[in-house]
Amino acid sequence: MTRLTAAEKQWLQTVNQHTFTPPPPPQLEAAQVKALIESEIADGKSLEILWGISINETQEAGTRALQLIYPAQSTDERMIFVLDTVTHMHKHDMTPLILQQIEVEGTPAHAAVFQVPSDIVSTAGMIRTSQSELDAITDRGQWRELFSRTEPLSARGQDLPSHVRTSVITAESSVLELLPPADSAPDLSSTSFTLPDLAEPVQVALYTPEAPEHLVIALDGDQHLSNGLLNSLEETPFSATTAVLFLWAEGPFDRAKLFAERDLFAALLQQHVLPWAQSLTVLPDATHRIIAGGSLGGLAAAELCRYYPHIARCATVQSASWWWNNLSNDITEGTLLVEWKKADTTPLDINLFVEVGAYEGYLLSWNRAFRKVLQEQGITHTYREYSGGHDYACWSRGIVDSLHYFTQK
Structure with a gap:
């Protein structure tokens, strides 16, 4: 897509109008x-x-x-x-x-x-x-x-x-x-990859049981390590069947570039990260891989699942930044969402777990619009609004909940 039509701009303006600021919790005198x-x-x-x-x-x-x-x-x-x-x-x-x-x-x-x-x-x-x-x-x-x-x-x-x-x-x-702190996690295999487009190496860590049946690729993996994702998994049967690949960029500028440019992100996974993980364990195929991300990472997860389904056919899309603009000749927010809205003659064989916090204000309307697009396009998905906000404490729990959803299919 190189330019938005007048109708597309009007639709995005309608989406962008519905926002609110969650009230602060009341306190006693x-x-x-x-x-x-x-x-x-x-x-x-x-x-x-x-x-x-x-x-x-x-x-x-x-x-x-x-x-x-x-x-x-x-x-x-x-x-x-x-x-x-x-x-x-x-x-x-x-x-x-x-x-x-x-x-x-x-x-x-x-x-x-x-x-x-x-x-x-x-x-x-x-x-x-x-x-x-x-x-x-x-x-x-x-x-x-x-x-x-x-x-x-x-x-x-x-x-x-x-x-x-x-x-x-x-x-x-x-x-x-x-x-607990991240360094109290079970034994992890870790490495890093240097890309010419990024200032700092991308960090990767892998937790895997023997013969994993599912693979979760957790974006902003350092945050999920700190927020107890592995501890939450240990309380479920998934700990014995699910490998988790934690991936994160060092610094906000590298993170934005990596997650906003789907071709760069896909190349990193295909050429570096997945071959490295495959050298350590037998990875499940794409139908049993889940890419999970929050905020801009949620956008990256959805985009990768749509355009590179041979990498992962399932995505946990959390509080995704659908306001993101990928056009140099137009400043209108939400251009990537328009791409999803355009009719596609080829059915997408993907499955999405979509969630957003009830206290997120600005992003709530964008993710509700994304749900409507998924419904219009007939894309398999589930959607929920949780009692929380733009918060890794919520997203780490959401990843575990998404495993329940994907494994029921």
């Missing part, structure tokens, strides 16, 4: 929070035991209360509650997500009680900052640096293990899940 804490102290609990987060039932159906209490280190210090996607989308006004400053038994503290949906899955954490630092942030790079300092939450009254890097609020239980 400072006086109510202080009263709750003082009530627990009156029942014999020490303030030190209350430090951290507790997840409690509420009187409102379908919700839970997150109670956070942390010691304050200075009067200028601010503590931000990070509920991944929601916090990032409210970065220009953090006020609703800043813990309140109170004093309990003469001790200054940061405290808040947030109400969240009981089925939400989200990476969660905290950022210690100051009001002066927040006021001075003016660009994306500064926001990225701030969020890079996110610390995992500690469960109430417990010391945070030094090796833990990520904490997740899950729908499965009322306790905080602390994810």
